Amino acid sequence: MAESKVTGTARGRLPAELTSFVGRRRELTATRRLLSSSRLLTLTGSGGVGKTRLALRMATEVRRTFADGVWFVELAALHDAGLLGLTLANALELSQVSANPTADLAEYLEDKHLLLVLDNCEQVAEACAVTVSKLLAAAPQLRILATSRHVLGVEGEQVLSVPPLSTPPEESPAADADQYESLVLFADRVRAVLPEFVIDETNRAQVIEVCRRLDGVPLALELAAVWMRTLSLSQIIDRLGDRFRLLTSGRPAGPPRQQALDAAVGWSYDLCSPAERMLWDRLSVFSGGFDLEGAEEVCSGDGIARDDVLGLVAGLLNKSIITRRTAGAHATAWYEMLTTISQYGGLRLADRAREYQLRHRDHYRALAARWATDCFSPRQSDWYLRMRREHDNVRAALDFCLAEPGEGSSALEIAAPIWNFWFAGFLREGHRYLARALDAAPEQTPVRALGLWAGSYLAMFLGEAEQLGRLLTECEQLAERYDDHRLRARIAEVSGHAAIYQGDLAGAIDRLEPALAGYRAVEDALGEFDVLILLSAATFFLGDPRVAEFSQAAYDLAEAHGAESSKAYALWSVGIVQWRDHDQIAAATRSLRDAIRLWQPLNDRTGIGFCVQALSWCGGSAAPDENAARLMGASRAVWRSSGAHVDETTPYSQFDDRTESRIRSTIGDAAFDSAFARGAAYSFEQAVALALGEEAEPARTAKPGMAGRLTPREYEIAGLIGEGLSNREIAARLVISQRTAETHVEHILSKLGFTSRAQVGRWLADHPDR
Numbered sequence: 001m002a003e004s005k006v007t008g009t010a011r012g013r014l015p016a017e018l019t020s021f022v023g024r025r026r027e028l029t030a031t032r033r034l035l036s037s038s039r040l041l042t043l044t045g046s047g048g049v050g051k052t053r054l055a056l057r058m059a060t061e062v063r064r065t066f067a068d069g070v071w072f073v074e075l076a077a078l079h080d081a082g083l084l085g086l087t088l089a090n091a092l093e094l095s096q097v098s099a100n101p102t103a104d105l106a107e108y109l110e111d112k113h114l115l116l117v118l119d120n121c122e123q124v125a126e127a128c129a130v131t132v133s134k135l136l137a138a139a140p141q142l143r144i145l146a147t148s149r150h151v152l153g154v155e156g157e158q159v160l161s162v163p164p165l166s167t168p169p170e171e172s173p174a175a176d177a178d179q180y181e182s183l184v185l186f187a188d189r190v191r192a193v194l195p196e197f198v199i200d201e202t203n204r205a206q207v208i209e210v211c212r213r214l215d216g217v218p219l220a221l222e223l224a225a226v227w228m229r230t231l232s233l234s235q236i237i238d239r240l241g242d243r244f245r246l247l248t249s250g251r252p253a254g255p256p257r258q259q260a261l262d263a264a265v266g267w268s269y270d271l272c273s274p275a276e277r278m279l280w281d282r283l284s285v286f287s288g289g290f291d292l293e294g295a296e297e298v299c300s301g302d303g304i305a306r307d308d309v310l311g312l313v314a315g316l317l318n319k320s321i322i323t324r325r326t327a328g329a330h331a332t333a334w335y336e337m338l339t340t341i342s343q344y345g346g347l348r349l350a351d352r353a354r355e356y357q358l359r360h361r362d363h364y365r366a367l368a369a370r371w372a373t374d375c376f377s378p379r380q381s382d383w384y385l386r387m388r389r390e391h392d393n394v395r396a397a398l399d400f401c402l403a404e405p406g407e408g409s410s411a412l413e414i415a416a417p418i419w420n421f422w423f424a425g426f427l428r429e430g431h432r433y434l435a436r437a438l439d440a441a442p443e444q445t446p447v448r449a450l451g452l453w454a455g456s457y458l459a460m461f462l463g464e465a466e467q468l469g470r471l472l473t474e475c476e477q478l479a480e481r482y483d484d485h486r487l488r489a490r491i492a493e494v495s496g497h498a499a500i501y502q503g504d505l506a507g508a509i510d511r512l513e514p515a516l517a518g519y520r521a522v523e524d525a526l527g528e529f530d531v532l533i534l535l536s537a538a539t540f541f542l543g544d545p546r547v548a549e550f551s552q553a554a555y556d557l558a559e560a561h562g563a564e565s566s567k568a569y570a571l572w573s574v575g576i577v578q579w580r581d582h583d584q585i586a587a588a589t590r591s592l593r594d595a596i597r598l599w600q601p602l603n604d605r606t607g608i609g610f611c612v613q614a615l616s617w618c619g620g621s622a623a624p625d626e627n628a629a630r631l632m633g634a635s636r637a638v639w640r641s642s643g644a645h646v647d648e649t650t651p652y653s654q655f656d657d658r659t660e661s662r663i664r665s666t667i668g669d670a671a672f673d674s675a676f677a678r679g680a681a682y683s684f685e686q687a688v689a690l691a692l693g694e695e696a697e698p699a700r701t702a703k704p705g706m707a708g709r710l711t712p713r714e715y716e717i718a719g720l721i722g723e724g725l726s727n728r729e730i731a732a733r734l735v736i737s738q739r740t741a742e743t744h745v746e747h748i749l750s751k752l753g754f755t756s757r758a759q760v761g762r763w764l765a766d767h768p769d770r
Contacts, residue, residue: 012069013091014059014117016729020188021057023165023181024050030160031058035145038158039136042121042146045162047340048219048261051147052119054162059117059145060723064764066143068114076120076339077288077392080399081127086429088116088131093641093684099462101428102131106138113141120339121148129154164216168208182211185218189225197228206233213240213263219340220264226320227271239267265344272319277348278303279312280321284345285353285360288392289325289336297363298356334389357400364390364397365413372417376526378562384602387421394418398433401440408440412451419454423461424603427642431458449478453490460498461606468498486527489518493531500538501650508538529557529566536573540580541651547577565602571595572607576614585622589615593692605642605684612638612691613652620659624666626675632660633679634687641684710751717744721757722764 031054034041043051056072063070073091078084085101098104116135121128129152132144136156146152151159165181183199186207190197199207210233214220224236231239240263269277282299283290290298295313300306313335316322321341325334337345349356367390375383387394394414401411415433422430434455441448456471472491479487496511512535519527532554539547555570575591578584592611599607613635619628664672682690689695710718720730731741745757754760 012063012066012071014056014063014070014072014723016723016725017053017056017060018729018732019192020733021053022185022188024054024057027054027160027162028058028061031145032062034158034160035062035143038156039142040132040144040146040152040154040157042148042152042157042159043162044148044151044159046149046217046261047343048217048264049162049164050218051162053218055117055119055145055147059115062115063723066113066115068112070115070117072117072119074119075123075128077395078123079287080395081124082432083395083429084124084127084131086426086432090425092116099428102134105131106135109135109139109142111141112139114139114143116142116144118144118146121146121152122150125150125152128152165211165218165221167211167216170212180211182214182216182221183207186211186221186225189222190228193226193229203233206237209233209237210240213237217261217264219338220261223264223268223320227268239271240264261340265341268319268321269344269348272321273312273315275304275308276312276315276319276321279309280316280341281345281349281352282356283316283322283337284342284349285356285396286337286342286393287396289334289389290393291332291334293332294363294393295335297366298359332386360393361397361400361407361410361414364394365410368394368414368417371421375420376529376558376561376563376566378564380563380565381601384421384424384565384604387418388424388603391426398437402433402436408437409443409445409447411437412441412447416447416451416454419457422458423606425605425642427458427461427606431455431462431464434458444478444481446478446482446484449475449482449484449487452478453487453494456494457497460494460501468494485518486522486524489515489522489524489527489531492518493527493534496531496538497534500534500541503651505538505542505651509535509542509544512538525557525561526566529554529563529569532557533569533573536577540573540576547573551577565598565604568595568598568604568607568611571598572611572614575611576617579614579618579621585618589618589622592618596688596692600688605638608688609635609638609642612687613656615691617655617659620662624659624663626667626671628659629663629667629672629675630679631690632656632663633676634682634690636676636680637682637687638684638691640680641687710748714744714748714751717741718748718760718764721745721748721760 031041031043035058043055045051059070059072071092073088075084075087078087085105089101089105092105092108094101094104094108118128118132125148128146128148132146132152133154135142136144136154151157165185167182168180187197187199210224211221214224224240227236269280272280279295279299282304283295285298286294292310292313296306296309300309304312313322317324317335322335322337325336346353371383371387397414398411401407401414411433415430415437419430434451438448438451438455441451452471452475456468456475459465459468459471472494475487475491478484479491492511492515496508496515499505499508499511512531516528516531516535519525519531532550536547536550536554538544539550551570551573554573555567558564558566558570571591572595575588575595578588578591592615596608596611599611612631616628616631616635619631622628660672667675679687679690686695717730717734720733725733727741727745728738730736730745731738734741748754748760749757752760752763754763
């Protein structure tokens with residue numbers, strides 16, 4: 001029931017545990033043993049039994065065993081099995097590398113010593129089984145830890161059934177109860193709402209009764225603990241008794257642990273007000289979370305006034321039915337609902353599910369339309385961040401449309417207007433959705449025309465030349481049919497952009513200049529800006545002096561509209577011109593790094609790829625050494641992660657070739673090849689850090705003899721620092737005060753002679769057997 005915050009490094013990504021981990025000693029031992037002897041271990045069990053927490057704790061404990069890290073992939077919100085490969089590639093920071101991401105993953109993992117944690121595989125079980133088999137066959141050092149409500153059925157799979165927490169048997173004396181895991185967990189979670197709570201002689205028997213009634217199922221216990229804020233133990237027991245009688249009346253009883261979870265979730269449902277229950281049911285159509293606006297748009301009406309939604313959300317939050325994700329001070333609040341709880345609401349929604357799925361579709365169709373008209377504005381960065389957060393809901397809306405007969409046009413109305421969002425690390429996914437939507441909506445309509453144009457742009461970046469030509473041809477026909485001036489400008493823009501990649505620079509300018517005039521005629525500022533950037537690129541490669549004019553015009557237009565992130569493209573254009581004038585390499589470096597920093601929050605890997613590439617040219621001109629060669633390799637790593645097709649024959653490649661020749665002639669072929677390979681092997685984050693001159697400082701050696709003076713507790717806390725936990729998270733994990741955690745951290749830094757937590761993490765990695 002705790003909020004989850006993702007932390008990550010180049011060597012892995014695991015959600016931090018924000019509540020204490022209780023018990024599971026036997027299961028941890030068994031998991032470690034099975035994971036060491038097999039390459040695929042699946043933790044099975046019913047919902048709420050604690051599979052994910054066990055997998056995360058095991059992954060945390062063994063993370064230093066794997067040289068290439070431990071990577072966690074959440075699959076609960078994934079319903080399209082066709083996106084599994086892309087999801088895994090994105091989680092491993094490969095993004096959409098090609099049309100066959102599973103093959104790319106297999107190639108990437110073949111020499112990696114890595115643990116992949118796949119959570120909630122039951123959502124796409126068959127696809128998981130096929131993909132896991134391929135990856136394990138290709139990567140001999142890969143191990144996979146999966147959680148699923150049922151086995152995957154893959155050859156070599158080991159299975160560990162996760163039981164509920166231990167609970168006192170009926171014949172056990174109450175005095176011996178404190179040794180049981182379920183009681184420890186219940187007491188710990190109650191203290192979150194009643195800090196003074198302890199199990200003593202006055203309440204021990206009642207706590208045992210609660211834990212027995214709930215069969216030791218962790219989620220059920222956590223739900224019950226929340227109600228200690230308003231109910232007594234005896235009241236909880238009474239209500240649980242009523243719920244169990246209801247569950248077992250008139251139908252065969254299910255497994256005890258499932259009955260316990262049903263009882264706890266259903267009992268929490270019963271304790272909500274009628275309006276809160278209605279909202280709970282309706283919120284089940286969201287995927288991955290929701291904000292207040294979404295809840296108001298989708299869930300209000302028919303018994304819930306729009307003005308009442310905020311209060312009802314607060315009520316569900318107070319009852320721990322939903323959680324609020326931690327966000328920045330200025331970010332819109334974001335709420336999440338556990339899969340088990342969402343599924344319960346979905347079952348209750350029953351016959352009305354389609355009604356609210358249609359409202360969900362309408363909300364995201366409207367959101368896509370607003371994006372298209374407002375993303376070139378002072379709210380540009382906010383829009384990108386919002387759409388990244390809404391990504392699972394966009395997927396869910398598209399999946400619904402593509403599964404419903406006659407909804408293909410609706411899918412196009414969602415996928416096409418956000419064409420530029422797909423460049424934020426989702427090129428291949430956007431291309432897939434647009435292709436499916438176009439197949440589902442063959443009618444010659446204006447919305448199809450927009451889909452054809454958007455699809456052609458993504459096809460160009462993915463190197464799909466035949467498809468690009470076919471889509472543009474049909475798009476041109478529709479532009480003539482509807483006499484659509486904006487669409488004509490868009491077609492000319494894509495044609496001109498494609499001509500740049502093909503090296504036809506004069507032809508590109510011949511297409512782009514009419515596109516610029518067309519966008520200006522219809523007052524499309526974003527289109528105008530994009531074409532100005534393309535004209536600056538074409539004239540740059542031609543040596544045309546108008547490049548400075550186009551670059552400045554693009555910068556001024558973005559500035560006038562407050563589109564800070566778009567200014568990054570203008571800074572890229574300014575930077576390459578400054579680089580060409582060799583006396584301005586320092587200025588070029590500043591411009592290009594400023595552009596990257598603008599793009600970083602949006603994860604625009606295509607734009608960042610252009611900048612890292614240009615920075616490698618700067619490095620080759622200023623100091624053609626091994627660092628410059630490494631930066632060239634890092635440029636390749638960024639392009640690889642973007643998913644964009646890299647053609648060795650584009651005008652950009654001529655500068656790559658010149659830079660490479662300059663560096664090779666200075667340091668020699670062997671040194672160049674070695675340094676380039678190191679950079680090319682970087683993760684996206686490592687490559688960007690190198691380009692920004694912000695590489696992590698080298699690991700320092702601890703003061704001689706001082707490491708041995710760390711106390712056992714300090715060693716434990718040092719390990720948590722290495723996992724990326726904050727002082728607050730360390731305090732929660734160890735059940736100590738935050739101030740005590742801070743004091744321990746200060747002592748560790750002092751004893752080791754370090755000045756930063758990052759140095760502690762690197763010291764731990766270099767001394768795994770400390």
